[in-house]
Amino acid sequence: MTTENVTTETVTGETDLDRARAAFQRELLVEGLLVATEVPGLYGRSGVFEDIVDGIDRVVVAAGPGDAATRLRFPPVFPRSSFERTDYIASFPNLTGAINTFAGSNRDHARLLADRADGQSWDRHLEPTDTMLVSAACHPAYARYTGVLPEGGVLLDIYGFCFRHEPAIDPARMQAFRMHEFVTIGDAAAARAHREHWIERGLEVLGRLQLDATPVIANDPFFGRAGKMLAANQREENLKTELTVRLYGDLDEGTAIVSSNNHLDHFGVNFDIRTAEGEVAHSSCVGFGMERIALSLLRTHGLDVAAWPTSVRERMGI
Amino acid sequence: MTTENVTTETVTGETDLDRARAAFQRELLVEGLLVATEVPGLYGRSGVFEDIVDGIDRVVVAAGPGDAATRLRFPPVFPRSSFERTDYIASFPNLTGAINTFAGSNRDHARLLADRADGQSWDRHLEPTDTMLVSAACHPAYARYTGVLPEGGVLLDIYGFCFRHEPAIDPARMQAFRMHEFVTIGDAAAARAHREHWIERGLEVLGRLQLDATPVIANDPFFGRAGKMLAANQREENLKTELTVRLYGDLDEGTAIVSSNNHLDHFGVNFDIRTAEGEVAHSSCVGFGMERIALSLLRTHGLDVAAWPTSVRERMGI
Numbered sequence: 001m002t003t004e005n006v007t008t009e010t011v012t013g014e015t016d017l018d019r020a021r022a023a024f025q026r027e028l029l030v031e032g033l034l035v036a037t038e039v040p041g042l043y044g045r046s047g048v049f050e051d052i053v054d055g056i057d058r059v060v061v062a063a064g065p066g067d068a069a070t071r072l073r074f075p076p077v078f079p080r081s082s083f084e085r086t087d088y089i090a091s092f093p094n095l096t097g098a099i100n101t102f103a104g105s106n107r108d109h110a111r112l113l114a115d116r117a118d119g120q121s122w123d124r125h126l127e128p129t130d131t132m133l134v135s136a137a138c139h140p141a142y143a144r145y146t147g148v149l150p151e152g153g154v155l156l157d158i159y160g161f162c163f164r165h166e167p168a169i170d171p172a173r174m175q176a177f178r179m180h181e182f183v184t185i186g187d188a189a190a191a192r193a194h195r196e197h198w199i200e201r202g203l204e205v206l207g208r209l210q211l212d213a214t215p216v217i218a219n220d221p222f223f224g225r226a227g228k229m230l231a232a233n234q235r236e237e238n239l240k241t242e243l244t245v246r247l248y249g250d251l252d253e254g255t256a257i258v259s260s261n262n263h264l265d266h267f268g269v270n271f272d273i274r275t276a277e278g279e280v281a282h283s284s285c286v287g288f289g290m291e292r293i294a295l296s297l298l299r300t301h302g303l304d305v306a307a308w309p310t311s312v313r314e315r316m317g318i
Numbered sequence: 319m320t321t322e323n324v325t326t327e328t329v330t331g332e333t334d335l336d337r338a339r340a341a342f343q344r345e346l347l348v349e350g351l352l353v354a355t356e357v358p359g360l361y362g363r364s365g366v367f368e369d370i371v372d373g374i375d376r377v378v379v380a381a382g383p384g385d386a387a388t389r390l391r392f393p394p395v396f397p398r399s400s401f402e403r404t405d406y407i408a409s410f411p412n413l414t415g416a417i418n419t420f421a422g423s424n425r426d427h428a429r430l431l432a433d434r435a436d437g438q439s440w441d442r443h444l445e446p447t448d449t450m451l452v453s454a455a456c457h458p459a460y461a462r463y464t465g466v467l468p469e470g471g472v473l474l475d476i477y478g479f480c481f482r483h484e485p486a487i488d489p490a491r492m493q494a495f496r497m498h499e500f501v502t503i504g505d506a507a508a509a510r511a512h513r514e515h516w517i518e519r520g521l522e523v524l525g526r527l528q529l530d531a532t533p534v535i536a537n538d539p540f541f542g543r544a545g546k547m548l549a550a551n552q553r554e555e556n557l558k559t560e561l562t563v564r565l566y567g568d569l570d571e572g573t574a575i576v577s578s579n580n581h582l583d584h585f586g587v588n589f590d591i592r593t594a595e596g597e598v599a600h601s602s603c604v605g606f607g608m609e610r611i612a613l614s615l616l617r618t619h620g621l622d623v624a625a626w627p628t629s630v631r632e633r634m635g636i
Contacts, residue, residue, distance in 0.1 A: 101414050
């Protein structure tokens with residue numbers, strides 16, 4: 001939020017950008033493409049919106065590695081033991097989703113219900129479970145590769161829901177959204193090459209959808225003071241490139257809809273993954289933000305899918 | 319668990335049923351259809367497993383109401399305000415997933431990280447959010463219909479991930495799984511008719527997959543002592559019918575893979591939904607347990623999909 005190019009601020013603190021985001025959200029809800037809930041950043045999707053997402057996925061998969069990759073699909077929750085190894089709680093505590101449940105007796109439950117009947121919070125009657133919400137689509141995958149990789153490493157195709165606790169009006173900032181990732185785990189050169197390849201290839205995918213995207217050197221939104229240094233390092237070492245689309249004209253610097261990232265040996269060290277040659281594995285991934293690409297299409301080609309360019313619809317198969 | 323027909327118990331407490339479940343789980347993992355995680359009941363899915371689920375879905379959709387239904391898709395988390403209205407915390411507290419996150423300062427985060435470095439739990443540094451894991455695929459939908467229904471009510475097609483905190487070895491008891499539901503909200507007669515229709519129609523769907531299913535009058539696993547009465551009422555009023563398949567021969571009474579349920583006016587009252595005639599709305603739903611149907615197919619036709627009956631594969635499009 002700090003890098004936003006805020007143009008006009010009213011007395012209420014509302015900016016042109018805030019208004020543009022709220023207006024886009026309203027359009028999507030009025031058109032019935034998204035369904036409002038009582039929580040900002042959480043939406044139901046209409047059938048039409050889902051058709052768009054599935055159409056995007058066909059274009060993504062067509063550009064992808066096909067049978068050369070191992071397809072893996074994970075549910076939206078994953079083991080706390082894996083979450084711990086990602087170090088996510090150190091870097092993005094504010095986006096985290098930890099899962100609690102009730103594990104007490106009949107009598108404990110009666111106490112919970114008494115609090116509830118009094119209009120009080122009943123969370124104190126819950127306990128942490130051994131699961132967490134999936135933070136990035138690839139996070140549940142690394143634990144599978146603890147040990148020694150096959151010769152040449154592995155290439156993965158992963159598609160699933162991610163959770164980020166960041167309530168927002170901007171429809172492009174959802175709390176729950178899908179990410180389709182292609183991930184390599186191998187030696188340092190393979191991780192670098194995969195990342196480079198997917199900057200170009202990602203631009204091609206977006207070109208096929210007739211989206212006007214720009215590659216931008218970027219950093220993750222690391223938390224707090226220590227996070228500022230991590231972010232600076234990530235930029236300096238050129239580890240993250242985002243493909244951005246301007247959903248709100250020149251009111252901000254654009255919205256990242258694809259991200260190509262070199263993790264270096266972060267997951268290799270934390271999940272104890274080694275190459276066939278005995279080195280600590282490196283990894284990199286490209287992530288396609290499916291809802292954000294859908295929103296870019298709706299913003300670029302209009303809310304009426306029937307009126308989109310024929311070539312785009314044909315490629316998407318919708 | 320209490321109704322299980324446990325046959326032979328060893329000194330360690332392990333029964334034939336336990337062994338059959340563990341053996342099936344092992345087969346699925348060895349074959350690579352499911353991917354183990356460190357948490358019981360949480361699995362990654364292989365590409366082949368996903369193809370099976372997608373194939374089942376084609377058969378389900380082909381039997382469904384098509385354009386007569388409104389398609390809605392929800393992410394795996396939904397507003398706590400909606401969760402509250404379902405009364406799930408009263409009936410199934412032990413299956414619940416409440417989401418916590420970190421909302422503190424830099425200094426609070428430092429304390430969290432200090433606990434973590436000491437090998438202690440860091441959950442006490444988290445706070446409840448306003449979201450919960452989706453308990454049943456249809457639960458996020460009802461809030462949308464607060465108010466007066468259109469003439470004739472609504473028919474919904476909902477597909478999404480559900481969460482139940484119940485760690486288990488049985489691969490058919492997953493903590494996160496998909497449910498495809500057809501839901502009606504309307505008058506009492508419409509809710510009854512929908513439920514009845516889908517007992518027959520559900521059996522047809524399973525017949526097309528050449529699964530040997532039996533309709534059984536059932537009840538939800540309501541929690542605790544008070545829950546026993548709720549369960550008895552549900553059976554007495556014949557509100558829930560499960561279509562079950564025997565995954566483990568006569569070692570248990572079968573696994574429910576489809577469930578057709580009349581909610582009476584439960585959601586109508588709690589979400590304040592009224593018919594065009596001004597009555598409190600009734601609702602009913604059929605839920606297809608996608609992973610459980612996939613497991614039934616693997617158990618019935620074998621782990622090698624290529625060797626399944628041609629007609630089944632053709633209907634599934636795989």
